[in-house]
Amino acid sequence: xxxxxxxxxxxxxxDEHSRIVIGRSDDESSMLDGSLEVRPLGPEPSDAxxxxxxxxxxxxxxxxxxxTAxxxxxxxxxxxxxxxxxxxxxxxxxxxxxxxxxxxxxxxxIYRHGYQSWSPTATLPAGERFPEESSDNAPMMLDLExxxxxxxxxxxxxxVDESGQAVTMGxxxxxxxxxxFDVRDDERGIHEVAAVCPFDGLTLQPGDSLESAxxxxxxxxxxxxxxxxxxxLVADEMDARVPETVPTGWCSWxxxxxxxxxxxxxxxxxxxxxxxxxxxxxxxxxxxMNAFGDWRTIDDDFDSMAGLAGAIENEGFTPGxxxxxxxxxxxxxxxxxxxxxFITDPETDEPVDGGFxxxxxxxxxxxxxxxxxxxxxxxxxxxxxxxxxxYLKLDFLFAAALPGSRYDDVTRIEAYRTGMEIIDExxxxxxxxxxxxxxxxxxxxxxxxxxxxxxxxxxxxxxxESASQPALKNAVRNTLTRQFLHRRWWLNDPDCQLVRETSDxxxxxxxxxxxxVATTGGVNVFSDRIAEIDPTGRRLLERSLPPVETGVVxxxxxxxxxxxxxxxxxxxxxxxxxxxxxxxxxxTVSFDPQRYLEGTAVTDEAPIVWDGxxxxxxxxxxxxxxALAPHGAAVFTIGDETILEExxxxxxxxxx
Numbered sequence: 067x068x069x070x071x072x073x074x075x076x077x078x079x080x081d082e083h084s085r086i087v088i089g090r091s092d093d094e095s096s097m098l099d100g101s102l103e104v105r106p107l108g109p110e111p112s113d114a115x116x117x118x119x120x121x122x123x124x125x126x127x128x129x130x131x132x133x134t135a136x137x138x139x140x141x142x143x144x145x146x147x148x149x150x151x152x153x154x155x156x157x158x159x160x161x162x163x164x165x166x167x168x169x170x171x172x173x174x175x176i177y178r179h180g181y182q183s184w185s186p187t188a189t190l191p192a193g194e195r196f197p198e199e200s201s202d203n204a205p206m207m208l209d210l211e212x213x214x215x216x217x218x219x220x221x222x223x224x225x226v227d228e229s230g231q232a233v234t235m236g237x238x239x240x241x242x243x244x245x246x247f248d249v250r251d252d253e254r255g256i257h258e259v260a261a262v263c264p265f266d267g268l269t270l271q272p273g274d275s276l277e278s279a280x281x282x283x284x285x286x287x288x289x290x291x292x293x294x295x296x297x298x299l300v301a302d303e304m305d306a307r308v309p310e311t312v313p314t315g316w317c318s319w320x321x322x323x324x325x326x327x328x329x330x331x332x333x334x335x336x337x338x339x340x341x342x343x344x345x346x347x348x349x350x351x352x353x354x355m356n357a358f359g360d361w362r363t364i365d366d367d368f369d370s371m372a373g374l375a376g377a378i379e380n381e382g383f384t385p386g387x388x389x390x391x392x393x394x395x396x397x398x399x400x401x402x403x404x405x406x407x408f409i410t411d412p413e414t415d416e417p418v419d420g421g422f423x424x425x426x427x428x429x430x431x432x433x434x435x436x437x438x439x440x441x442x443x444x445x446x447x448x449x450x451x452x453x454x455x456x457y458l459k460l461d462f463l464f465a466a467a468l469p470g471s472r473y474d475d476v477t478r479i480e481a482y483r484t485g486m487e488i489i490d491e492x493x494x495x496x497x498x499x500x501x502x503x504x505x506x507x508x509x510x511x512x513x514x515x516x517x518x519x520x521x522x523x524x525x526x527x528x529x530x531e532s533a534s535q536p537a538l539k540n541a542v543r544n545t546l547t548r549q550f551l552h553r554r555w556w557l558n559d560p561d562c563q564l565v566r567e568t569s570d571x572x573x574x575x576x577x578x579x580x581x582x583v584a585t586t587g588g589v590n591v592f593s594d595r596i597a598e599i600d601p602t603g604r605r606l607l608e609r610s611l612p613p614v615e616t617g618v619v620x621x622x623x624x625x626x627x628x629x630x631x632x633x634x635x636x637x638x639x640x641x642x643x644x645x646x647x648x649x650x651x652x653x654t655v656s657f658d659p660q661r662y663l664e665g666t667a668v669t670d671e672a673p674i675v676w677d678g679x680x681x682x683x684x685x686x687x688x689x690x691x692x693a694l695a696p697h698g699a700a701v702f703t704i705g706d707e708t709i710l711e712e713x714x715x716x717x718x719x720x721x722x
Contacts, residue, residue, distance in 0.1 A: 067079065067080045067085075067087075068081075068131060069131070070131040070132065070133050070138045071091040071133070071138075072133035072134075072136050072137055072138055072286075073136040073137075073286050073287075074090050074091055074092060074285065074286030075090065075091065075136070075137050075138050075283060075284050075285045075286050076088070076089045076090055076091040076138075076285070077131055077138040077140065077283055078131075079102070079129050079131060079140070081129065083101075084101050084102045084103065084127070085099075085100070085101055085102075086099075086100060086101070086102055086140070086159060086161070087099050088161065088233070088283055088285065089285065090285050090286065095164070096164070097163070097164075097169055097170075097233055097285060098161040098162065098163060098233065098259065099161065099162060099164070100159065100160045100161035100162050100258075101159075101160050102127065102129065102142070102157070102158070102159055102160075103157070103158045103160060104125050104127060104144055104154065104156075104157055104158075105154070105155040105156050105157075105158060106125065106152050106153065106154055106155060107152075107153040107154065107155050107267055124146070124147045124148045125144055125145070125146060125147070125148075125152060125154075125270075126144070126145045126147050127142055127143070127144055127145075128142070128143040128145070129141070129142050130142075130143075134282060134299070135282075135295050135298070135299055136284065136286070136287070136295065137234075137282050137283055137284035137286075137287075137292075137295065138282070138283050138284075139238070139280050139281070139282050139283075140159075140280065140281040140282075140283065141277065141278070141280045141281075142157055142263075142277070142278045143275050143276070143277050143278075144157070144270065144275065144276045144277075144278065145273075145274070145275040145276075146270040146271065146272050146273065146274055146275075147272075147273075148272060149272055150272065151269050151270065151271050151272065152269070152270050153267045153268065153269045153270075154265035154267070154268055154269075154270060154276070155264070155265060155267065156262050156263060156264045156265055157262070157263040157265070157278045158260050158261070158262050158263075159260065159261040159262075159281060160258070160260045161258065161259050161260070161261070162257065162258045163255070163256055163257055163258070169227045169231060170192070170225055170227050170255050170256040171192075171227065171228070171254070171255040172192065172253060172254055172255050173191075173192075173227070173228035174191075174192045174225060174226060174227045174228065174255050174256050175189050175190065175191055175192065175225070175226045175623065175624075176189065176190055176191075176192060176217065176219070176223065176224070176225055176226075176249060176251060176256065177189045177219070177223055177224035177225075177226075177234075177289060177293070177547075177622070177623070178190060178196075178217060178218075178219045178223065178249075179219045179220050179221060179222055179223060179506075179548075180207075180220060180506075180534075180544075181207065181208060181209040181212075181218075181220040181246075181464075181505060181506075182206070182207065182463075182464045182503055182504055182505050182506060183501070183502050183503050183504055183506065183516065183517040183518060183519065183520075184206070184207060184503060184517075184519065184520040184521070184534045184535075184540075185207050185208070185220070185534055186520075186532075186533035186534055186540065186543060186544065187519075187543070187544050187547045187548055188543055188544075188547045188626040188627075189224075189226070189289070189547070189622060189623055189624065189625065189626065190626060192251045192252065192253065192254075192255050192256050193251055193252045193253035193254070195217065196532065196533045197531075197532045197533060198532065199532050199534065200532070202421060202422040202423075203421060203532065203534065203535070204421075205418075205419050205420050205421040205468065206420070206421040206462070206464060206503065206534075207532070207534045209244060209246055210468070210469050211244065211264055211266075211469055212246055212248060213248055216248040216249055216250055216260075217248070217249040217250075217251060218246050218247065218248055218249070219246065219247045219249065220244070220245070220246050220247075220505075220506070220507070221236060221237060221240065221245055221246070221300075221506065221507040222234070222235065222236030222237070222247075222293065222296050222507075223235055223236070223247040223249070223259070224289040224292055224293060224623070225256055225259075225289075226289050226623050230288065230623070231285075232285070232287065232288055232289040232292060232623065233283070233284070233285050234283075234284045234285075234287065234289055234292025234293060234295075234296065235247065235259075235261060235281065235282065235283050235284075236281075236282055236293075236296035236299075236300070237261075237263065237279040237280065237281055237282070237507075238279065238280040238281075238282055238296075238299050238300055238303045239279045239280060239300075239303050239304070240279070240300065240304060240479065240507035240508045240510065241304065241479065241480070241483055241508065242279070242477050242479055242480055243263050243264055243265065243266075243278070243279050243477060243479055244264055244266075244467065244477075244478060244479050244505065244508065245261075245262065245263050245264070245279050245507075246262050246264075247259055247260065247261055247262070248260040248262060261281055263278040263279045263281075264477075265477065266469070266477040266478055268475075268476075268477060269475065282296060282299060288623060289622065289623035290550070290622050290623055293550050293622070294550050294554075297550050297551055297554040297555060298554055300507060300510060300554075300555065301510065301554045301555055304507075304510035304511045304555075305510075305511040306510050306511055306554065306555050306556065307511060307513075307514060307556070308514075308553050308554070308555075308556060308557065309498070309514050309515075309557060311346075312557055312587065312588065312589060312590065312613040313346060313347055313457065313498060313500070313515060313557070313589045313590075313591065314344070314345040314346050314347065314589070314590045314591065314611060314612070314613065315345045315346050315347025315348060315349060315383070315384070315386065315457075315591050315592075316334060316338060316345065316347070316348050316349065316591065316592060316593065316596070317349040317351055317386075317562055317591050317592070317593040318330065318331060318334070318349065318350055318351045318353070318593070319351035319352065319388070319562070319593050320522070320523070320524060320562055320564055320593035320594065321566075321593060321594055321595040321598075322351075322353065322595075323352070323353065324352050324353040324424075325353060326350070326351065326352075326353040326354065326367075327367035327368070328354075328367060328368045328369055328370075328374055329367075330595075331348070331350055331374060331378075332374070332377065333597070334348070334595065334596050334597075335348055335377065335378060335381055335383070337596035337597055338381070338383070338596060339381050339382075341596065341604065343604070343607065343608055343611070344611055344612065345383075345590075345591075345611070346383060346384050347383060347384045347385075347386045347457050347591070348378045348381075348383045348384070348385060348386060349385075349386030349387065349388065349457060349459060349591070350374070350385075350386065350387055350388065351388040351459070352388055352461075353365065354367075354368050354371070355389075356398075357395045357397060357398035357399070357400075358390055358393050358394055358395040358398060358426075358428060358462075359393075359394035359395055359398035359399070359400035359401060360398045360399050360400055361389050361391075361445050361448075361449070362445065362448055363399065371453040371455075372452060372453045372454055375387075375453050375454035375455050376454060379454065379456075384456050384457050384498075385454060385455045385456060385457065386455060386456075386457035386458070386459065387449055387453070387455035387457070387458055387459070388458075388459045388461060389445075389449065389458070389459075389460065389461070390460070390461040390462040390463075390465070390503075391431075391442060391445060391446070391460055391463075391485070391489065392430055392431045392433065392462065392463060392465040392466035392485055393420065393428050393429075393430065393431075393461075393462035393465040394408070394428060394429050394430075394431060394465075395426045395427075395428055396426055396427040396428065396429065397426050401417075401429065404437070405417070406435075407431055407432055407435055407437060407438050407441075408429045408430065408431060408432055409429070409430045409431070409432050409468050409469075409470035409471065409472060409481075410432075410470055410471045411470055411471070412470065412471045415471075417429040417430075418430065418468050418469070418470040420465050420468055428462075428465070429465070430464075430465035430466055430467075430468040430470075431465065431466060431485070432472045432473055432481070433466045433481050433482065433484050433485030433488070434472045434473045434474035434476060434481050434484060435472070435473040436473070439484075439485075439488055442485065442488050442489065442492070443488060443492050446458075446489055446492040446493055447492060450492070450493050450494075450497055455497075456496065456497050456498070457497070457498045457500070458493065458497060458498070458499050458500065459500045459502060460489070460499060460500065460501055460502065460504075460513075461502040461503050462502070462503040463482070463486070463501055463502065463503055463504035463505070463509070464503055464504060464505055466481060466482040466485045466486075467479060467481065467482035467505050467508070479505070479508045482505060482508055483508060483512065486509065486512040486513075487512065489512075490512055498514050498515070499512075499513050499514050499515075500513065500514065500515040500516065500517070500559055500589065501513040501515070501516045501517065501556075502516070502517040502559070503517070504516065504517075506518075506551075506555075507555075509556075510555045510556070513556055514556060514557060515556050515557040515558070515559050515588075515589050516551075516555070516556045516557075516558065516559060517559045517561060518544050518545065518548040518551060518558045518559065518560065518588075519540065519541040519542075519543065519544025519545050519548070519560060519561060520533075520534055520535060520536055520537065520540040520541050520544065520561075521535075521536035521537075521541065521561055522536070522537075522538050522541045522560075522561040522562055522563075522564060522579070523536035523537050523538060523541075524564050524566075524569030524570055524571055525537055525538065525569075525570045525571070526538050526539050526570070526571060526572075526575055526697060527539040527540070538564075538571060538575060538579060538697075539648075539697075541560060541561050541579075542578075542579065542582060542627065542648065543626065543627060544560075545558070545560040545582055545583075545586060545588070546582075546619050546622070546627060546628045546631075547619075547622055547626075547628070549586050549616075549617065549618070549619045549622075549631075550619075550622075552586065552587060552588055552616050553587075553615070553616050557588060557589055558586065558587075558588035558589065559588055559589035559591075560579075560582065560583055560586065560588050560589070561591075562591050562592055562593035563576075563579060563580055563583060563590070563591070563592040563593070563607060563610065564576065564579075564592070564593060564594055565580070565592065565594060565599055565603035565604075565606050565607055566594040566595070566598045566599055566600075566603060567598075567600055567603065568598060569594075572695070572696075572697065574694070574695035574696065574697055574698030574699070575697045575698075576603070576606065577606065577679065577698065577699055578646055578697055578698050578699035580606050580607070580609070580610045580718060581610075581631075581644045581646075581678070581699040581701050581718050582631065582644065582646070582699070583610055584609070584610040584611075584613075584614070584644075584701075584717070584718040584719045585614065585617040585631040585632070585633045585642055585644045585701070585718070585719055586616070586617040586619070586631060586633070587613050587614040587615055587616045587617055587633065588613070590610060590611060590613055592607055609678075609717050609718045610717075610718055610719075611717070612717075614633045614634070614635065614636065614642075614719050615633075615634065615636055616633065617631045617632060617633035618631065618632050618633070619631050620632065627646075627648040629645060629646045629647070629648060629655075630643065630644070630645055630646070631643070631644045631646075632644075632662065633719055635703070635705065635719060639666050639705065640666060640703055640704060640705025641662050641666050641703070641704050641705065642678065642701065642702070642703045642704075642718070642719045643657065643662055643701070643702050643703075643704070644678075644699055644700070644701045644718075645657060645692070645694070645699065645700045645701075645702075646694075646698070646699045647694035647695070647696065647697065647698050647699070648697060649696060649697075650696050650697075651696055652693060652694065652695055652696060653693075653694055654691055654692065654693050654694070655691070655692055655694055655700060656689050656690070656691050657689065657690045657691075657692070657700070657702055658688075658689050658690075659673040659675050659686050659690070659702070659704050660673065662704055663704065666704050666705055672686055672687045673686050673704050674686065674704065674705060675690065675702050675703070675704055676702065676703045676704075676705075677700075677701070677702065678700075678701025678702060678703060678718045678719075679699075679700065679701055679718075684702070686704075690702065701718050701719075703719070
């Protein structure tokens, strides 16, 4: 047994018995204890007997433990020492919790990270699940290779017991394998977790070796700190790119949807110019083309894509365009003309199911196919060079990572990243790329910004729908629980603000989302017809600008919907605190300014507090209580009186 310890975390591995033990260095009992297993696919070649293969094929593992960032990193190298090639299914760390331990019992909680942008993410009590996805949505929202009888957390996870003791784990490299954690839990607690590095049937030739993704483990930090550390480590491994400037602007989707016309965009362009709100981008969304896949076959309601992009640029804005480069409708010309371009089911040789949307089946392009690669380059060159769009929102990106057979024998994540790298090379460094509907960790280093939750939609929730479906409630959940990725993996995109009075959102809901966007510092785009935004709505949007650097969400380890966000005001040391009521009933919240004095510009015993919504100073010699409507918010800024008087009325965050 060889061991590594770091800042309280202890990991041991017994080579002889392939046994791994995880605990704390100051505690003799283990927290997780289990085995390491390499799972090959069936016997190969097909004309060989199983007996022959048992004699000829041998897979050896070399396990190393290293202290990294205050935790322990576990690396595994697999070597085929036999005489025949071997296809591999996965590497699995199968870990169990002790039945007689108080750790991870009935009151424990699990941080479950979703597979892609829209997949729900949150900390839930043991035994509690998100609603199941429908068969139409499953290919979009789920890692289809994960088991259906376990709770799956993609790329990273964490467990917290009732005392706050946590275990945080995550894989560090995501350029080849779609890693995950399969958890067995119920109302009695957490019983087992399998840390899985899938190999997608990758073939290991005799004498060749394969390195799995590195598993990082921490048992000493809080869950929140553990997640931050994993995000930093992944960012380093994957060469994350984080632009300094956060995109702000207007998008056509949530008012016009697929009925948008060129005249609609031009009308809102004129309104923006008259308004003078300080935003950068005007983005055309879905509706300009005839079908998914036929991106260069333009709808009759658009006269000239280049002309529209030029008009946007001439008014001082960056022209933006939405497209889904890997996702193709069965009814499109592309699908009918090139059936050989798609990811296929190895048993039927038919294109794999990519989900059902807007009355049609959709499928994923095989990005390893040379002709697909040429088509991708031509499509992106048209959008950027011929038409002139300099901001691209790339949607439904998961389609390139669907399981199935491809032209090249690569893993599905390698295929996905091949497609993204082609796009990146084609559009160049001057074009901002925002990913959406994407497998998250495998996208690090290939996008500037990323949607981290479901669509906002002009409703709070739709009863009976899953937690991945369009609804402001679902967007709020992921904005809170994935905030730690912002400015580590990319710029977070919480999706569009909607402030028009004609939507089904209440005033409190519109204000709360504005406060959330303002205090977390991500992409800030709104999507109403500007002529329908009343003065109150315009004021709300103006006050959520400019973006702050970042915000910190408190309580991620404790609940599904954390209720407090703090952010710093760049340059002057003031601090903004947003308190939220995500429940369906009115509630009273209490705010103690003294808790947030450290690091601010305030030196007096009684802090200066500004009410972010009322735009007025408050008596602040003690706690401040505020009654909040369902799904509402209160915003307070603490800082120097002169600074607050000059800037707080103009911003929910007090300016920068």
